[in-house]
Amino acid sequence: MSGAAFGYFPGCSGLGTSLEYERSTRAVCRELGLTLWDIPDWNCCGSTPAHTVDPVLSAALSARVFAQGARAGIRDVLTPCPSCLSNLRNALEHMEDELFAARVEALTERPLEAGHSVKSVLQVIVEDVGLDKVKERVRRPLTGLKTVPYYGCLMTRPEKIMRFDDPENPQSMDLLLQALGAQVLPFPLKVDCCGGSLGIPVRDSVPRLAGRILELAGELGADMVVVACPLCQMNLDLRQGQIRTRGLDYTIPVPYFTQLMAYAFGLGDEEAAFKLLAEDVAPAFSCMRRRAEEIKAEEARVAALAAQKAAARAGRGAQSRANGAAGGEA
C-alpha cells in the first residue's frame, strides 16, 4: 500500500496542544510512503460542542471540510484525531439520510457529492500499510519498554459507525507496539473514558477518570501509557499534575503511538518531539535500556547454557559406552 495518498486533516489541536502528534504523524507517514495532501483552508469539525448543540450543525461543519477537500480533488481523508474522525464519520453516516442531508445543505449552501471516506492514522497504518511494513522499518526496537495502550472511547465507538477493531478489547495499537519491539501489558481499561472535554466545565471529572486509568497503569508496572487521541493525551499528561494533587503518587509519560514509531524508526528528536510532552520520557527510556541489557544478558546466558548442554550431549553420546550410567544432567 506504499505510495497511497490521502487528504490530511490535522484537526485544530494539531496546531496547538497536540503539536507532537502532528509532527510525528507527518514524519511516520512519510517514512511509510504515505503521501499527505493538506486539505486547503480546512475548518474546525466542531468537536463535541457542536455535536452537543445539534448533529446537523456538527455535520455542516464537517461537510465544509469534505467540500474543501473535494475542491482539491481529495476524496479520502485521513486524520490523527479520533474526535475529528468521529465527527467526520458521523456526518457522512447521517447524511445518507435525505432529510438530514437537506438540513445540512440549508446551512452550508453547497451540496456535497457522495463518495467521501475518512479513516484514522492508526487504522491506515495497521490495516492498509500493515504491521510487516512497520516492522521492516524499525531501526531502534523498543525492546524492554513496558507499555500499556490506551485507546479511549471514540476510536472504536460507536461500533456501527467506526467499524474498526473490537469496541471492548481493541488490539490494533497492542500489535503495533509489539511490532516496534515493545512489551505490551494487557490493559483492561484501554477503552475507559478519561473525562473527554468535560475537564474544563467539570473539574472533578478528569482527576477521577484519568486518575483511575493512570493508577492501574502504574500498578501493572508500565513505563508509558501510549495514546492515539489528543484529548486523552491532554487529560492524562497535561493534567497529570492536577491528578497528582488528588492522590496519584507517581509520574508516567503519555506519548502518542506515532512518537514511539518515530523513535523506533530512528528519526530525529525534532520529529519524535518527546520534548513537547508535559511528563518526561527520559526515565522510561533509561528503564527500557537497562531492561534491554538484562534481556540481552539473559538471552546470552540461555544460549550459552544450550550450547553447553548440546556439547555435553554430544560428548556423552560418544562416551556413553565407556561412562555407563555416570552422566547426570546438570
Place this chain on the structure above:
Amino acid sequence: MRIGVFICHCGSNIAGTVDCAAVASKARAYPDVAYSTDIMYACAEPGQDAIIAAIKEHLLTGVVVASCTPRMHEPTFRKTVERAGLNRYMFEMANIREHVSWIGKDIEANTNKAAELVRMAVSKLRLNRELKPKSFPVTKRLLVVGGGVAGIQAALDAADAGLEVIMVEKQPTIGGKMAKLDKTFPTVDCSSCILGPRMVDVAQHPNITLYAYSEVDSISGYVGNFDVKIRKKASYVDWSKCTGCGLCTEKCPSKKSYDRFNEGVGPTTAIIIPFPQAIPKKASIEREYCRQFNTGKCGVCAKVCPTGAIDYGMQDEFIDAKVGGIVAATGYDLMDWTVYQEYGGGRYPDVVTSLQYERMLSASGPTGGHIKRPSDGEEPKDVVFIQCVGSRDVSVGRPYCSGFCCMYTAKQAILTKDHIPDSRSYVFYMDIRSPGKGYDEFTRRVQEEYQARYIRGRVSMVYPKGKKLIVRGADTLMGAQVEIEADLVVLAVGAEAAEGAPHLAEKLRISYDSYGFFMEGHPKLRPVETNTAGVFLAGACQGLKDIPSSVAQGSAAAAKALALLSRDMLDSDPQIASVNLNRCVGCRKCIEVCPFKAIQEIDLRGQPKAEVIETVCQGCGLCNATCPQGAIQLSHFTDNQLLAEVEALCRF
C-alpha cells in the same frame, strides 16, 4: 355436489372484526353451495352437532368450515363429517381467524377477505375426491436420542411399559447436564444421588439398548417404520473388554487434556472415564490429546490395561436399526459467553461459568468440592454472581430468558455460604423468575437466611486489579453506580439448543426455531409432538426448562410414543401422489426429484412408466410440479384443485 358452508364466530375472536352473517350470506351465491350459515363455536359439541344435522337435513356431500387455521382443527372437523357419513376428505377449511380477524381491524376488508377465502375453499372442494387410507404394520421399537434426564425418563417409562428402546448418547456417558450438577433446587438435594440410580436402571433394563459415544448418522422411512443408522464413534477402547478399572487413566502421561465433563476446571488425561458414576463406566481416548496418536510413541494405556482392551486402530462402526417412533431429547448447551469482552471474554481465570462453578462445588469434581480461585487456588471470600449473561440480551442475539438461572444462582449462593461460612455472595439480577413449587420461597431464603446480597441491576464491566476483580455495576433501586472488589465472578451464562441440534432436526425432518430449539406441533395442545408423525420431543431441546419439567416432558413423550406404538397397524395418509398411466411417458423426472425414493419405474407392455410406492410417498408433491405431462398428481392437492383456488381469486 351439495356443499354446506359454516362461518364460525369463534366467540368474538372472529365475529369481532368479521361480519360472519354477511360472509355466510355471500357464500350462498357460490356454485354448488346448498346451505350456508354462521355458527357461534363450530368446534364445540353443539357446533359439531349442528354441522352433522345440516349434512343430514340438506343432504350435503361436502362441507366448508371457515374458522381457525386448519393446522389446529382440520382433524376435528374431518372426524365430524365422517360421523355424518361423509368421506373425511370431502371437507375444506377457510382460515378466517389467524389470517383475517386477528391481523386486521377493518371490518369491511376483513369481511370481504373472509368471503373470498370461503370462495377459494368452495372452489377447491368442488374438485375433491373421496380418499381412503391404507394400513401398514408398525415396528414396536423406540429410539431415544440423548441420554440426559429427559431422555432417561422417556426411555425408562417406555421400557417399563414393555417397549424395546434404543438410546443413543453423543458423550461417552449418559447423565447429560444434570450429572454435572452438585445439588438441585429448591431442595438442595444431591444431584447424582437422584440421577445415579436412574442411570443404572438404563444400563440394566432388559428392554433398553444403550449406544453411548454414538450419534444418529441418518434417518429414513416414516412413522411406524423409521430406518436409523447409528454411528458408534471409535473410542479406541474395546468396551466389551473394558472393565472400567481406571488403571489406564491413572497411568496416562498426557495430563493436559481439556476436561469436557468438568467444563475445563483443571486438566485431565487423554484416556478418560468422565466421572466415577459414569454409565457405561468405560474408558475412551480423546484422540487430539493422545501421545500415541500425535507422536506415534507412547502406548502406556495398552501396556497397563489388564484386559487388553486398548485398540488404537479402531474405526467408527455403523449400526442399522428399525424403529417405529423417535424421541428427541438432545438438551442444551451454554452460549459462547466470550462475546462479552467487557467481562474479559475468557481472559480472566477467576471469571467462571455457572456450570464450571457447579463442578467446583461437587465433591466428585476436580477440586474435590472445595471452592478455589482458578488463578491461585485461594478460597474466595467475595463471590459475585452475574445473571442474564447471554439471556434477555438482544445485542448478542439471545432475547429469550433461559428460565432456570435465577434458581440455580440462588442455589449456588446458598452452597457458597455452606462451603465458606465467612464468604459474601453478591447477586446481580434484573428480575427474579421463580414461578415454581417452592421456588420463590427459595429465593427469599437465600436472601433472608443466607444473607446473599441481591442487587437489582446489570454489570457493565469486570476487570482485574491486583488480586481482585473489580465489578462495576448498578443498583437501579438505589439509582446508583456500585463497585465490588470480588475474588471470584460466576456468570449465569444463558443456554441455547445443544450443538448440532439443527443438524439432527434436518435428519428428523422436524422444524426448529432461529435458536435451534425444536418446534412442537402446537404450543398449547401438542407440546411433545412435532409436525413429523412419530417424532416426539422431551426436555430442553424443545425450549429451556428445569429438571422437573424435563422429567415431566420425558414421561409425556414416552406416553405419546406408547400410544402410537401400542397399535399393530397404522393408517397411511392417502394424500399421496398417483400416476395417470395414459399420460406418463416414462421420462423418469419424477423418480429423480423424489426425496423419498417413493417412485419406481415399471414396465407396462414394453413402455416404461412411473409408479408410486404408496407407503413410502410422503405427499410433498415435488413430482407433481416436475412432471412435464401432468401425469403424476398429488391427491387432494392436484393441479386442478390448486388452480381452482387461484381462479376463484382472478379477475379474468
Place this chain on the structure above:
Amino acid sequence: MSVLKEKELRVIGFLCNWCSYGGADTAGVGRFAQPTDLRIVRVPCSGRINPLFVLKALLGGADGVLVSGCHPRDCHYAEGNFYARRRLEVLKGFLPVLGIDPRRFEYTWVSASEGQRWQHVVTTFTANIHALGPASFSPDAPELEILNAAAR
C-alpha cells in the same frame, strides 16, 4: 374476485403448510397487524408449486404473487424448497418476456416460529405492490389461453 376498490390490490400467496403457513398462523396468534390484500393458497411444500400457478395468477389479473417456503435446509420434505428455489428463479427471469414486471413476484423463506418475520414480509411485499399499482392486463391476453391449455 372483488377486491375493495381503492383499498386493496390482488395479492396471492402460495405457502407451504409446514413452515410459512405456520409462520402466518404464528403472526395471527401474535396479533401482528398486516395489510388485508393477501389471499393464501396452502400447499404441502413450496416444491409443489408449479410455476404455471404463479403465471396463471399473474396473467389472471393478480397484482402480486408471493411464494414462501421453509428456510433452506429446514424443509419438512428434506429438499422440496431447494427445487422450488431453482424453478422460481427461472420463472422470475422469464416474467419480463411476458411483459410482467418481475417485481410483482417474490419468493421468500419464513419458518413456523417467525411470526414477526412473516408480518414484515407481507407488509413490505404489499407495500411494494401498491407502489407498482394495479397490473395492466386485458382479459383476452393470448398468453392466458396458451396457459389455460397448458394447465389442462
Place this chain on the structure above:
Amino acid sequence: METVLLNGRDDAFIRAVEESSGQVVSRCYQCGNCTAGCPMSFAYDYSVSQVMRLIQAGQKDAVLSSKAIWLCAACNTCSQRCPNEINVAGVMDACRQMARREKKFAVRAMRAFVDAFLDSVKFNGRSHEVGIMALYMLYTGRVWTDVELAPKVLPKGKMPLLPHRIKGRSEVAAIIDRYKQGLSDPELARARLAKDAGEESGKGKEAVS
C-alpha cells in the same frame, strides 16, 4: 418527593425524543447497564437509567432540567453495552439539544464551554484553545480555570496565543449564523424535498405518457 401523576404522561415529549434520537425508548427494560458503565455517573443528579425511565414516563420537566443530560461525556459506553441496542448516548444528546432549545441549562458551565468553543470557531474558522479559555472565563467568571497548566504548554509553543484564522472563516460563521436563524429546521427541509420530488415526479409522468 412529589407524587407523579402518571395519567399526565407527556406523549408528545416521548415522541419528540424518539424522533430526534431515532431510538425506541420502550425497548429499555431498566437493567441499569448504562448506569453501571457511565464514567460521569458520579456527577449526575439522575442516573442514566433513571433518565431513560423518566423519558418512558413522559416526565419532560424532570428530564430537561436534569444535570445528567449536560454532563454526559458522549463516550458511548452505555450504547455499546446496552442489551437492547438502544443508542443511549444518542438519547442523552437528543434531550440536551431539546433542553438547549427550551433554554434550560441545568449546568451553566457546560453551556458556557460550548458557547465559548463555538464562538471561537465562528471567529476563526478553527477552535483556538487560549481563546476558548478566555471566553469561558468571561462567560463563567471562573477566572482561574486551569491557569496552572499554562506554564507547561506556553513555553513549548503548544498554546499559541494568537488564533490560526482561516480564509474561509466567513463561510464557517455563515453556517453557524444560518443555524442560529433556524434554517436547518426539519420542516423547512421536508417541504423543500417534497417540492423537489413533486417536480421530479411531474417529469416522470410526462415521460410515461
